[in-house]
Amino acid sequence: MYFDPTDDQLALRDAVRAFARTELAPGYLPRAKSEKFPWELHRQVASMGTFGLLAGSEHNPLPQEDYVAAGLVVEELAYADFNIANAAIPVMLMSSLIAAHGNEHTRRTWLDPLVAGDAYVALGLTEPDTGSDVASIRTTAVADGDGYVISGEKTSVTMLAHSQAILLVASTVRDGARVGASTFVVPLDSPGISTSLIADTGWRPMGRGVLHLDGVRVPAEALLGAEGEAFRSVLGGFDFTRPLLALTGIGCAQASVDETAEYLKHRQVFGSPLARFEGASFPLAEHATHLEAARLLCYSTLWRRSTGRPHTALAAMTKWYGPKQASQAVHDCLLLHGNYGYSCELPFEQRMRDVLAVEIADGTAQIQKIVIARELYGREFVPYDRRPR
Numbered sequence: 001m002y003f004d005p006t007d008d009q010l011a012l013r014d015a016v017r018a019f020a021r022t023e024l025a026p027g028y029l030p031r032a033k034s035e036k037f038p039w040e041l042h043r044q045v046a047s048m049g050t051f052g053l054l055a056g057s058e059h060n061p062l063p064q065e066d067y068v069a070a071g072l073v074v075e076e077l078a079y080a081d082f083n084i085a086n087a088a089i090p091v092m093l094m095s096s097l098i099a100a101h102g103n104e105h106t107r108r109t110w111l112d113p114l115v116a117g118d119a120y121v122a123l124g125l126t127e128p129d130t131g132s133d134v135a136s137i138r139t140t141a142v143a144d145g146d147g148y149v150i151s152g153e154k155t156s157v158t159m160l161a162h163s164q165a166i167l168l169v170a171s172t173v174r175d176g177a178r179v180g181a182s183t184f185v186v187p188l189d190s191p192g193i194s195t196s197l198i199a200d201t202g203w204r205p206m207g208r209g210v211l212h213l214d215g216v217r218v219p220a221e222a223l224l225g226a227e228g229e230a231f232r233s234v235l236g237g238f239d240f241t242r243p244l245l246a247l248t249g250i251g252c253a254q255a256s257v258d259e260t261a262e263y264l265k266h267r268q269v270f271g272s273p274l275a276r277f278e279g280a281s282f283p284l285a286e287h288a289t290h291l292e293a294a295r296l297l298c299y300s301t302l303w304r305r306s307t308g309r310p311h312t313a314l315a316a317m318t319k320w321y322g323p324k325q326a327s328q329a330v331h332d333c334l335l336l337h338g339n340y341g342y343s344c345e346l347p348f349e350q351r352m353r354d355v356l357a358v359e360i361a362d363g364t365a366q367i368q369k370i371v372i373a374r375e376l377y378g379r380e381f382v383p384y385d386r387r388p389r
């Protein structure tokens with residue numbers, strides 16, 4: 001493994017860091033309390049080439065697909081503004097899936113605007129009755145003439161109110177027989193679609209929503225990849241979105257640790273700066289250690305993906321370990337600021353709301369541990385499905 005970022009990676013990281021710390025950090029708090037998606041800032045992030053990193057050679061500012069660079073971008077953004085960072089991840093996922101599996105029509109319609117930050121394609125996997133158990137989805141896509149008719153319900157869809165399309169997974173039926181789960185890119189203005197919104201405690205500029213599909217007719221071109229290939233392509237993408245999500249938590253927690261270190265140097269208690277009391281400085285030292293360990297796990301996973309090495313179990317490790325460490329770090333940083341930490345004028349309560357959701361989205365800790373255990377013991381010892389046969 002190489003620990004030195006390449007010159008390209010460093011240049012991108014430094015450009016994103018400079019932008020994020022001057023343009024994003026000052027407005028994080030008011031933006032995080034609002035339900036307005038900051039399109040202009042999203043476009044500015046796009047203008048640095050960030051959304052092209054995984055979107056194929058035509059859009060990539062770097063010589064090759066670079067998952068480590070994607071991680072550096074996301075972590076730097078999250079240090080300044082958790083929500084802007086988080087909104088970048090589905091863009092990276094969608095652009096990589098569409099670049100890899102999209103037909104000419106889908107690529108032409110969605111890839112350019114996605115990479116430019118002008119459009120958004122949400123992800124529709126979770127349903128009201130099934131989240132962790134994704135294989136049990138009930139939404140159907142019935143092959144009909146030269147297209148499909150999709151019916152069902154998707155819930156917990158991030159960015160639904162701000163998206164122009166959704167990439168959704170549906171159980172596909174052809175000639176009366178189920179042919180497995182397939183992926184479709186469906187414009188949200190299609191007849192038969194209605195939506196409602198979910199009131200959340202964090203992630204507010206992105207928001208989540210529920211999508212109802214009542215006999216939505218799509219052309220054959222809406223299919224992404226081959227029929228029955230959804231889990232291989234979409235869930236394969238989770239192997240990089242998991243470390244990226246973890247890095248949003250880590251970036252946000254690192255900002256909290258850095259701010260708290262400054263605070264402990266200046267806050268006087270019992271005649272000394274708080275930093276002189278080990279009861280205050282040791283917890284911060286421990287969080288700095290855990291965050292660094294989590295960060296290295298993420299970059300190791302992303303590096304393995306970039307170099308074509310196995311990384312599924314590592315990706316699952318990043319996703320339970322990173323968000324947990326991040327949540328605990330932000331929590332302790334709030335406490336170390338005493339009464340001021342609890343105020344809405346400081347960012348800690350907002351960061352706690354935002355980081356907490358990273359422990360759930362893209363699969364909870366329990367699901368990640370099942371993935372890791374399957375790699376350790378073999379699939380036959382750790383089945384997802386315990387229903388009697």
Ligand SMILES: Cc1cc2nc3c(=O)[nH]c(=O)nc-3n(C[C@H](O)[C@H](O)[C@H](O)COP(=O)(O)OP(=O)(O)OC[C@H]3O[C@@H](n4cnc5c(N)ncnc54)[C@H](O)[C@@H]3O)c2cc1C
Pocket residue numbers: 122123124125126129130131132133155156157158159203208357360361362363364365366367
């Ligand atoms: C902020 C946010 C954004 C999201 N964005 C999206 C999105 O854009 N698109 C999308 O499709 N989904 C999205 N999700 C949904 C997310 O992927 C699911 O919430 C997650 O996979 C868990 O599914 P669930 O909520 O149905 O919980 P459930 O599956 O009902 O699980 C409930 C609890 O049981 C535990 N559990 C489940 N199975 C097991 C088991 N076998 N062993 C032990 N414990 C178990 C879980 O860990 C969890 O604690 C988002 C969620 C959040 C919070």
